[in-house]
Amino acid sequence: MTFTVRDVDGLSFSVTDGEIVEVTHLPPALAGLERTTGSITLDGVELANAQPDRIAALGISFVPAGRRVFGDLTVEENLTLGAYRARRDKPLVAQRRERVYARFPWLASRPKQLARTLSGGEQQLLVVARGLMSDPRVLALEEPSAGLADDAVEALRQALQALDAAIVLADNRLSGIARAASA
Numbered sequence: 001m002t003f004t005v006r007d008v009d010g011l012s013f014s015v016t017d018g019e020i021v022e023v024t025h026l027p028p029a030l031a032g033l034e035r036t037t038g039s040i041t042l043d044g045v046e047l048a049n050a051q052p053d054r055i056a057a058l059g060i061s062f063v064p065a066g067r068r069v070f071g072d073l074t075v076e077e078n079l080t081l082g083a084y085r086a087r088r089d090k091p092l093v094a095q096r097r098e099r100v101y102a103r104f105p106w107l108a109s110r111p112k113q114l115a116r117t118l119s120g121g122e123q124q125l126l127v128v129a130r131g132l133m134s135d136p137r138v139l140a141l142e143e144p145s146a147g148l149a150d151d152a153v154e155a156l157r158q159a160l161q162a163l164d165a166a167i168v169l170a171d172n173r174l175s176g177i178a179r180a181a182s183a
Helices: 051-059 075-082 090-103 120-132 150-161
Strands: 001-008 011-014 020-022 039-042 060-063 137-140 166-172
Touching: 001 051, 011 020, 020 060, 020 090, 051 120, 060 120, 075 090, 075 120, 120 150
Parallel strands: 020 166, 060 137, 137 166
Antiparallel strands: 001 011, 001 039
16 A cells, blocks of 8 residues: 655655654645645545545545544544444444554543543544544544653554554654654
8 A cells, every 4th residue: 555645735755554754744635625736646546636535435544733522522432433434333343442442541441531521632642542443544643742741652652653554644742753664
């Protein structure tokens, strides 16, 4: 799998399974949220200016900056929303949730807690975890470490490094995390 961006808001890069590429910013066009004159392809299929639902259906998860939780929903409900496309397959959603709980154990202890009652850093980790619930082929993250304590940044770093997905990351605190896929 290869995700390639050419001349989109000043960015050009390619990333494959298991790689992490660091970029200066994440243009909303990567998720279909803005139009672009550049090119965005997944395995050679052009996605520039495609509808956001089509981009998501192909396995691209976009986690924008900010603690965008659904405050009146529980931690578990927020996570379940991340697996919306697989919602009818309850065992699959449960399996994905358990994987997220293993990566972020504090979530497992708070499944019924309302998201708005979490600290800012906890909300930020919940947003990242929700992005993982779609089991993305490409995970695009914008400033996921914002507001996190140093130990939470390290937990996030480890979680991202353990993923097999292609990762596009715009985050100053996680600089140096870039890696090429192992052969």
